[in-house]
Amino acid sequence: MISADFLKSDLPEPQDPGGRDLAGPARFVNRELSWLGFNWRVLEEAENPKVPLLERLRFLSISATNLDEFYTVRVAGLRELYREGHKTPAADGLTPEEQLDLIDADARRLMGRQQVILESLQHEMRENGVFVLRRDELTEADRTFLGEVFLHRVFPVLSPLAVDPAHPFPFIPNMGLSLALMLERRRDGRSLMALLPIPQQIDRFVALPSEPGLTRFLPLEELLLLNIDQLFPGYRTQGSCTFRVLRDSDLEVEEEAEDLVREFETALKRRRRGEVVRMKISSEAPEALKSVIMRELHVTSQEVIEVTGLIGISDLRELVIDTRADLLWPSFTPRIPERVQDHDGDMFAAIRQKDMLLHHPYETFDMVVRFLQQAAQDPDVVAIKQTLYRTSKDSPIVQALCDAAEEGKSVTALVELKARFDEAANIRQSRRLERSGAHVVYGFVDWKTHAKISTVVRREGDHLVTYTHYGTGNYHPITARIYTDLSFFTCDPALGRDATKVFNYLSGYAQPETLENLKISPHRMKDFLLEQFEAEAEHARAGRPAQIWAKMNSLIEPDVIDGLYRASQAGVKIDLVIRGICGIRPGVKGLSENIRVKSIVGRFLEHSRIVCFGNGHGLPSKGSRVFISSADWMGRNLNRRVETLVETTNATVKAQIVSQIMAANLADQAQSWVMRPDGHFERATLSPGEFAFNCHRFFMENPSLSGRGSAGAGDVPVLTHEAD
Structure with a gap:
């Protein structure tokens, strides 16, 4: 009890x-400083001895991912206000300039703490047989294995780039991690500056063959430095550093865009080329390299973070591996609600019995997916309406909606194109739904549609019965495994009428005059x-x-x-x-x-x-x-x-x-x-x-x-x- x-x-x-x-x-309390306070709490879980070791590493990675997004969105916006001369204070009284100063000081402390925690975790990982190696720690057998890995899995996707008057400084994408090199030609001593972008399509950490009980990795940049001779034959390395950039990821869309999907596709291309808002660079970077990089990327010293340790801490999530279950949370299998089992898996029968509230991830999100899959297959279902804000890449929910449309049911999907960082995925989903015959609408230009609603209209005897799902979280089967959210299923007529009125509003702009329970x-x-x-x-x-x-x-x-x-x-x-x-x-x-x-x-x-x-x-x-x-x-x-x-x-x-x-x-x-x-x-x-x-x-x-x-x-x- x-x-x-x-x-x-x-x-x-x-x-x-x-x-x-x-x-x-x-x-x-200031919004931005409060958010940083939350990320400190996330980071402190990486030091919590009650949390399993690799889960602590995951918390460290999450704190870095959170901070990256904070900079590309919130800090980028404040920076733009400051540059345009805005001095209007936020609700708490701080101007954009004052907020930026406070954010910079706190975020630098947080990033410094991340490196201290990483060093401590790596020491504990080694004690537990998990090693992240440097290239000088490799055996001859390791080098032979890595030579094959480099040749067949890495070399084909690399693009070594010289930087000189004939080869202008290349564009580095948002989140882009690169090696910068000072090279010297062996035959005549001529200097060359070069960049080696580290492909985001390849895992950051290469797994090495290991004895039982040991797990070993080598960072990809170490593998690249190990093979510089193959990338720049005839040159020797005089100096190198690693750097990573974050760019302004805000998304602007013209309000009068006639074709909203095309306008968003164009805006996404603009966002990929946003201004740099933060650059991390190795603290041991040669001054000449650092100066060139800063000049070419148009960053000031205030926007540069010198790092002693690993750049790109968010990539540590790759080291949270299932094969070391002893260093993870004990496994947990979400429950199937007993009432659904009593009705042999029939979601409609379970909902008809009485309203049902599922608590995810403790009760499996598969019930939400099953609700829509059964609707797609049920010959008595005549219509389905669904909001989609974020969902998974190969979404079973989108597949169910496509199946329903192809079966001749009336399917309406409200796809939110402005779901930050999921815009491109949602455009792909909307195209797929349209090809299947579903009606796809995009809501409002000025407002995001963040509501989580699904309705299924089913013919039962002489009546049409509306089954409704209201959620607190996204229709995303992957995040539903770790996000605590609620799914409320009902066939209450009033709640069904309310949901239908909201869908009519989203598709036809007719604001409902009355709502009963909503x-x-x-x-x-x-x-x-x-x-x-x-x-x-x-x-x-x-x-x-x-x-x-x-x-x-x-x-x-x-x-x-x-x-x-x-x-x-x-x-x-x-x-x-x-x-x-x-x-x-x-x-x-x-x-x-x-x-x-x-x-x-x-x-x-x-x-x-x-x-x-x-x-x-x-x-x-x-x-x-x-x-x-x-x-x-x-x-x-x-x-x-x-x-x-x-x-x-x-x-x-x-x-x-x-x-x-x-x-x-x-x-x-x-x-x-x-x-x-x-x-x-x-x-x-x-x-x-x-x-x-x-x-x-x-x-x-x-x-x-x-x-x-x-x-x-x-x-x-x-x-x-x-x-x-």
Whole structure:
């Protein structure tokens, strides 16, 4: 059982604001610095001794990947504002220039820490038989093996490039890693500068034959340096360095583009040639090489990071190998819901029985895929509608939609072309769907469609029944293995009508006048949330229980934060589980003494969006109002995207969300960080010998309430206390 004691409902002593003017910008935490704080938490998992060794390496890689994307998008945008002379401050009062200075200082510290952690991990890896070698550590047998690898698997895709008046400095793509060389011709001593781009199509680390119990790798750049004579015959190396560039990856599209797909294809080509926003270069780089590279790439010293260690830490993910299961998390197989098994795998029969909420990855995402595959094959299904924001390369969902269209069913797919870094993949998917006969629409030019909805219309007797899926995460079978998300299946007519109206809006621009159980942004969702905050405040002022529980990835929208502050000041107890960016200041006297914020960083990536209102009854309670959503509380989600906020009224589904999912998240201590009023997070503290509850382990070991079948839900652990 999850004991109510784990919720630790006693709030810490509120802190004095310390002279800050909390009526002004100081009431907000800066978005970019808060994001960096989240990435520090990810990085610190790479040092957590309770995490298996190669999983720590994975966390290190993720922290580097996150930082790369942050620079190519957020820092690139701030840099553009600064260069254009914009001095308008953000909500927290910092100008673009001030933010860039603070980001640069913190990010440099973070990158330095990455190298320190990598050195420590490599030492521990060697103790466990995993070696990343230098070329001077190779045996003759290794060199013979690598000679064959180089000749047959690497050499054909290399493009050695001289740099001189006849060979201008080449274009280096975003994320491009290159060797720069100072060469000397043996016969006459003539100097030559050359570049050797390291192909992104080849693994960064070459696996070497090893004895049992040993795993050995050589970085690709070491292999290239080992074979310079074959790439530049007649030359000797005088100096070398490795460098890598990040480019502005923002995407601009003309609003009046007649053919949106073609316009996006053109914009993607422009993005690949964006300006360099950061360059990492080996600290031992010869000064002459460094100067030429900086001049040719038009980078300043402020945009250069000198690295002692590995450049391209994100590539370390290649070393997280399945063959070393002893250094990974214990294997976990997602469950198939018992109710689906009771109906011999028939998703429609299981949903007809009653609403069903699946908690991924603990319940397999294959059920979402099965829902659409069965719809494609079922002769009684007449129509399918589906949103696609991100999905996998060889998506079984797209294949099911294509199969359905080819079977003569009416298939409508809303493909979001503006899903960052997935634009090209989504263009390919849309072409494929169109070839199969599906209707493909692209929503709005100004707004992204981020809602996760699927409807299947099925003929049953004399009626058409709409089966609906609402999700908090993408229709992506790969990321669903590590992202915690919710899938809500229902054949409730009202929720089906709501979904149909949203699809009609996306395809025909006709804004729905009424929705029964659904709120959507950018039209009513934010206003509705603010109204619910005020309703809780009214309950508090009237002396009734007043509580808000919410869980999401990011909270930064100023109006929402101010609404939560007002509710806190009225006496509403507010518990927030915010994985990443958080702009609210909890626990400040006179402002937010009733607000607590925590972040969970662990084996799985917390991604589900939930909000629960006590509704005058407190939490957990049967009288509460419970919602799942596709939207974080950010300006883009609430003001510039099409998103959904779905109210769940089924008693079992509500209990699962409130007394199981939210209760376990709030009870977690093993993976939790607590936010302080200054915006920093600290690991949850434990008394000596105190048990640290782990919500991920709890969910792996216990089935979800609404997925139980004939066995019933009576033995499923939930929060033991329920308010009136």
